[in-house]
Amino acid sequence: MLAIENYLIVSAILFSIGTIGVLTKRNAIVIFMCVEMMLNAVNLTFIAFSRHLGNIDGQVFVFFVMTVAAAEAAVGLALMIAFFKNRESIDVEDINLLKL
Amino acid sequence: METIAMPAINLAVIMPEILLSCIAMVLLLVNVFVPGNNKAYLGYLSIIGLAVTAASVVGGWGPSVSAFNGSVVQDNFATFFKVIFLVSAGLAILIADRYMAQEECNQGELYPLILFSTVGMMLMAAGTDLMVIFLGLELLSICLYVLAGFNRNRLQSNEAGLKYFLLGSFSTGFLLYGMALTYGATGSTKIHAISAFVMGNPGVANNTFFVVGMLLMATGFAFKIAAAPFHMWTPDVYEGAPTPITAFMSAGPKAAGFAAFIRVMIFAFPMLRVEWGNLLWVLAVLTMTVGNIIALSQDNVKRMLAYSSIAHAGYALVGFAAVNAEGAAGILFYMLSYAFMNIGAFAVLVLITKKGESNGNVQDLAGFGHKKPLLALVLSIFLFSLAGMPPTAGFIGKFYLFSAAIKAGYVWLAVIGVLNSAASLYYYLRVMVFMYMKDPSEDFEWAGATPAVAVCLLVAVGATLVLGMVPGTVLELAQKAVQF
Numbered sequence: 001m002l003a004i005e006n007y008l009i010v011s012a013i014l015f016s017i018g019t020i021g022v023l024t025k026r027n028a029i030v031i032f033m034c035v036e037m038m039l040n041a042v043n044l045t046f047i048a049f050s051r052h053l054g055n056i057d058g059q060v061f062v063f064f065v066m067t068v069a070a071a072e073a074a075v076g077l078a079l080m081i082a083f084f085k086n087r088e089s090i091d092v093e094d095i096n097l098l099k100l
Numbered sequence: 101m102e103t104i105a106m107p108a109i110n111l112a113v114i115m116p117e118i119l120l121s122c123i124a125m126v127l128l129l130v131n132v133f134v135p136g137n138n139k140a141y142l143g144y145l146s147i148i149g150l151a152v153t154a155a156s157v158v159g160g161w162g163p164s165v166s167a168f169n170g171s172v173v174q175d176n177f178a179t180f181f182k183v184i185f186l187v188s189a190g191l192a193i194l195i196a197d198r199y200m201a202q203e204e205c206n207q208g209e210l211y212p213l214i215l216f217s218t219v220g221m222m223l224m225a226a227g228t229d230l231m232v233i234f235l236g237l238e239l240l241s242i243c244l245y246v247l248a249g250f251n252r253n254r255l256q257s258n259e260a261g262l263k264y265f266l267l268g269s270f271s272t273g274f275l276l277y278g279m280a281l282t283y284g285a286t287g288s289t290k291i292h293a294i295s296a297f298v299m300g301n302p303g304v305a306n307n308t309f310f311v312v313g314m315l316l317m318a319t320g321f322a323f324k325i326a327a328a329p330f331h332m333w334t335p336d337v338y339e340g341a342p343t344p345i346t347a348f349m350s351a352g353p354k355a356a357g358f359a360a361f362i363r364v365m366i367f368a369f370p371m372l373r374v375e376w377g378n379l380l381w382v383l384a385v386l387t388m389t390v391g392n393i394i395a396l397s398q399d400n401v402k403r404m405l406a407y408s409s410i411a412h413a414g415y416a417l418v419g420f421a422a423v424n425a426e427g428a429a430g431i432l433f434y435m436l437s438y439a440f441m442n443i444g445a446f447a448v449l450v451l452i453t454k455k456g457e458s459n460g461n462v463q464d465l466a467g468f469g470h471k472k473p474l475l476a477l478v479l480s481i482f483l484f485s486l487a488g489m490p491p492t493a494g495f496i497g498k499f500y501l502f503s504a505a506i507k508a509g510y511v512w513l514a515v516i517g518v519l520n521s522a523a524s525l526y527y528y529l530r531v532m533v534f535m536y537m538k539d540p541s542e543d544f545e546w547a548g549a550t551p552a553v554a555v556c557l558l559v560a561v562g563a564t565l566v567l568g569m570v571p572g573t574v575l576e577l578a579q580k581a582v583q584f
Contacts, residue, residue, distance in 0.1 A: 015273070015277060035269045035273055038273035039272075039273055042276045045281070046283065049280065053284070055288070061230075061231055064231060064234070065234075065276060071242055076245070087255060
């Protein structure tokens with residue numbers, strides 16, 4: 001069995017890739033995929049700690065995170081379709097009607 | 101690997117949540133049979149549902165009862181916050197029908213969605229397990245994403261929904277990563293177990309996982325309460341979302357964010373008070389100042405109120421930074437008053453704007469004071485309260501928060517807070533100047549209040565004045581609520 005550090009490093013790298021993706025990508029769906037990657041990196045952290053601590057709470061948490069991610073995907077894609085219908089684009093640079 | 105022991109089930113503790121969820125589901129079903137132009141009835145039904153839930157919530161006032169193996173608690177702290185959530189949901193529902201009829205997007209799903217997000221908020225306040233807090237937060241957020249984009253034919257609303265969704269789920273990632281690292285460092289997701297672990301192992305304060313985990317969690321919560329520098333989404337989402345939803349979002353979910361933030365930070369990490377105080381000090385000053393300074397230059401009243409709501413989160417953070425019982429009681433009282441005065445201001449805004457939310461700039465208010473003297477008076481009371489002038493609830497709330505900060509030794513924080521309040525007077529009074537002292541450029545006509553909006557305004561004005569003049573009872577309840 002690998003030491004827990006390996007799992008934590010992998011998940012930290014995945015989380016960072018997700019974060020950088022959210023900050024640099026322009027397509028809303030790609031951004032959403034990056035958010036999903038962040039959530040799955042968190043899941044990996046939970047599982048690794050759960051195994052390491054011999055405590056099942058972390059694994060239960062992962063089930064809830066996956067459920068929530070599924071619900072978020074349903075709502076998020078619906079919002080993107082509504083936006084696309086009116087704007088014919090899902091480029092975040094076109095989400096510009098409200099000034100920042 | 102341990103086996104899962106079946107925890108003791110005590111459904112009485114989560115009775116209000118169960119009730120409200122069932123009512124919301126029944127309303128979804130009823131919605132199918134209600135014809136399109138009668139969706140207001142769903143609103144009245146949901147008000148009844150909220151009242152029933154409120155009765156069940158208030159019945160739980162008294163000694164704390166913990167249930168589900170320490171995952172959920174029924175204590176006065178949660179009860180006080182639940183009342184705030186129910187009040188803000190009720191007031192927002194009262195103004196929803198008028199707005200939705202005007203914008204011609206009268207979909208009945210609005211009301212169940214508001215109720216479901218209220219259930220999420222209640223779980224956030226009652227949760228004593230990171231898992232329950234996370235689930236409550238997501239139930240709240242996912243409903244709010246839909247509500248922000250509810251007017252799906254209006255591009256601004258689509259944008260608000262999409263922006264809120266992308267940034268909200270991004271911040272959820274940080275919150276969750278923080279929870280995962282805290283779990284790894286302390287071996288539990290239960291707040292009392294984390295607290296016990298931290299007490300037993302003071303060395304954990306130097307553990308990288310633990311510190312990074314806490315900071316990430318604080319980031320996630322700061323996003324939800326729209327504290328600077330995590331406030332960038334707020335003005336856009338508040339401006340684009342339908343006005344009743346904006347009113348709801350600025351009162352209820354913000355209070356829920358504070359409830360969970362206080363629960364996690366003060367209960368779980370009591371020995372880190374000094375560190376928290378310093379961190380929140382910076383957050384409070386930034387939030388107040390950024391919100392107020394940008395609000396000064398806003399012409400659109402809705403956007404101005406959005407920036408002012410950032411500033412108000414900053415005032416509440418002043419009480420939080422004090423990390424004492426007065427500060428926490430101050431936040432409770434302030435969030436309750438804020439729900440009344442802010443939703444009240446938005447209710448008048450609903451009456452002022454025309455279809456497509458046009459006519460919502462300060463300049464368009466010229467002559468409003470002469471044409472609609474009563475509504476203008478009501479709006480002035482709300483604005484005075486938001487600015488923190490006596491004899492309104494906003495004054496007592498701010499007074500209490502700032503005196504808590506002074507008691508904790510943060511004199512400068514209180515000074516900055518008072519200076520900020522003074523600056524905020526400018527943009528609140530500017531609205532009044534246009535209402536009373538300018539002549540209308542065109543001959544504008546404003547619609548009168550519908551009965552539902554009138555009830556909302558009456559309740560909000562009454563509460564703002566009563567909480568401002570005789571705050572004793574409610575303050576006492578708030579103090580009792582924070583005796584952990």
